[in-house]
Amino acid sequence: MDHFLYRDGVLFAEDVPVSEIAAAVGTPFYCYSTATLERHFRLFDEALAPLPHLVCFAMKSNSNQAILKTLAAKGAGMDVVSGGEYARAVAVGVPGERIVFSGVGKTVSEMRAALAGGIRQFNVESEPEMEVLNAVAVSMGLRAPVAIRINPDVDARTHAKIATGKSENKFGIPISRARAVYAQAAALPGLEVVGIDVHIGSQLTELEPFELAYRKVADLTEALRADGHEIRRLDLGGGLGIPYTRSNEAPPLPSDYGDLIKRTVGHLGCEVEIEPGRLISGNAGIMVSAVIYVKRGEGRDFLILDGAMNDLVRPSMYDAHHDIVPVVEPEPGVEPAHFDIVGPVCETGDTFARQRAMPPLAPGDLVAFRSAGAYGAVMSSEYNTRPLIPEVLVKGDHFAVIRPRPTFDEIIARDNIPEWLL
Numbered sequence: 007m008d009h010f011l012y013r014d015g016v017l018f019a020e021d022v023p024v025s026e027i028a029a030a031v032g033t034p035f036y037c038y039s040t041a042t043l044e045r046h047f048r049l050f051d052e053a054l055a056p057l058p059h060l061v062c063f064a065m066k067s068n069s070n071q072a073i074l075k076t077l078a079a080k081g082a083g084m085d086v087v088s089g090g091e092y093a094r095a096v097a098v099g100v101p102g103e104r105i106v107f108s109g110v111g112k113t114v115s116e117m118r119a120a121l122a123g124g125i126r127q128f129n130v131e132s133e134p135e136m137e138v139l140n141a142v143a144v145s146m147g148l149r150a151p152v153a154i155r156i157n158p159d160v161d162a163r164t165h166a167k168i169a170t171g172k173s174e175n176k177f178g179i180p181i182s183r184a185r186a187v188y189a190q191a192a193a194l195p196g197l198e199v200v201g202i203d204v205h206i207g208s209q210l211t212e213l214e215p216f217e218l219a220y221r222k223v224a225d226l227t228e229a230l231r232a233d234g235h236e237i238r239r240l241d242l243g244g245g246l247g248i249p250y251t252r253s254n255e256a257p258p259l260p261s262d263y264g265d266l267i268k269r270t271v272g273h274l275g276c277e278v279e280i281e282p283g284r285l286i287s288g289n290a291g292i293m294v295s296a297v298i299y300v301k302r303g304e305g306r307d308f309l310i311l312d313g314a315m316n317d318l319v320r321p322s323m324y325d326a327h328h329d330i331v332p333v334v335e336p337e338p339g340v341e342p343a344h345f346d347i348v349g350p351v352c353e354t355g356d357t358f359a360r361q362r363a364m365p366p367l368a369p370g371d372l373v374a375f376r377s378a379g380a381y382g383a384v385m386s387s388e389y390n391t392r393p394l395i396p397e398v399l400v401k402g403d404h405f406a407v408i409r410p411r412p413t414f415d416e417i418i419a420r421d422n423i424p425e426w427l428l
């Protein structure tokens with residue numbers, strides 16, 4: 007459920023016609039809905055109640071500070087995966103005790119910054135990382151709160167590039183070694199072991215892999231407690247999938263996911279954290295683009311848009327499907343035609359969809375890519391010296407540009423010419 011709906015035949019973002027935003031900021035652009043973001047956060051928050059819990063938004067899915075601030079105001083914590091994300095979370099006023107730091111390659115300077123600024127916990131992914139974090143904390147006279155990310159060896163049954171919970175993936179410590187690693191951690195003076203962390207992948211469309219993983223976490227909690235560790239917090243990761251098409255079967259609801267969490271780990275008396283990204287931001291955003299040309303090919307027609315793979319890379323990177331809808335709804339009874347929908351970048355990979363049924367469109371017409379709020383703007387680049395596209399946030403009947411489109415001059419000015427070329 008989102009707030010991008012047709013009214014009288016034109017697409018609205020909440021109470022603002024999408025065409026009005028296009029006229030103000032130009033195309034292409036990202037557009038987010040405050041009401042959708044807030045609703046998705048609330049669904050998770052309510053799904054975990056009455057367990058003591060914190061919903062940490064995986065800000066790698068969308069790290070615009072206006073988005074972070076919208077969610078933080080509702081009580082969200084943040085899951086960060088880099089020093090830059092940590093700095094963004096702090097910049098919008100998220101207190102350190104609501105920030106968890108994930109990722110396989112944290113550097114000394116990232117650890118130092120988070121320890122100095124305050125951190126809820128580091129999700130530690132390897133023994134070498136554990137030792138470096140211990141040394142950094144000791145050098146600062148601190149103890150770093152840690153959960154150890156275990157790899158439960160569960161098949162998330164999702165796209166290979168976003169599965170993280172199988173033993174062949176780079177993430178976490180094999181569950182078979184967990185007790186030994188916790189014993190090592192407990193012996194390090196700079197670490198305070200607070201819990202267990204797990205994250206098995208992204209865009210999961212079934213609950214069963216979560217169930218398998220969380221049962222293993224519950225067993226491990228009991229084993230570790232028997233070993234004398236105080237396990238008081240469980241970070242259960244993110245990964246719940248969203249519907250990318252209107253037609254396919256609906257992924258599980260946050261409420262069902264919450265029930266599963268209560269069923270598998272609810273009896274342990276732990277505080278529970280989850281780290282949803284996509285389910286909060288994905289369907290809260292669209293990317294709006296204009297048709298440049300309609301090109302008739304041999305046996306294949308192309309819609310050439312002003313948006314491209316550098317703006318939204320998911321189709322070329324993950325073979326991802328996005329519904330692409332006209333901003334002006336076709337009249338009933340209009341026959342669709344089939345198009346390959348492509349961008350202007352000089353790569354065959356710059357293809358959003360093949361043989362997609364679309365109503366007749368002409369140059370200048372607007373289309374919206376649905377479900378583009380997660381892993382969209384954050385993965386964009388300036389390939390082909392195409393400026394990063396603006397981001398717009400809608401709330402009710404008003405909207406604001408939350409990241410402007412840079413000018414060519416601004417882009418060019420970022421390069422430095424060395425003195426020997428002057």
Ligand SMILES: *Cc1c(COP(=O)(O)O)cnc(C)c1O
Binds near residue numbers: 108209
């Ligand atoms: C990517 C990631 C998430 C968020 O995944 P979603 O599928 O967007 O919910 C959460 N935790 C960790 C550790 C991640 O790497």
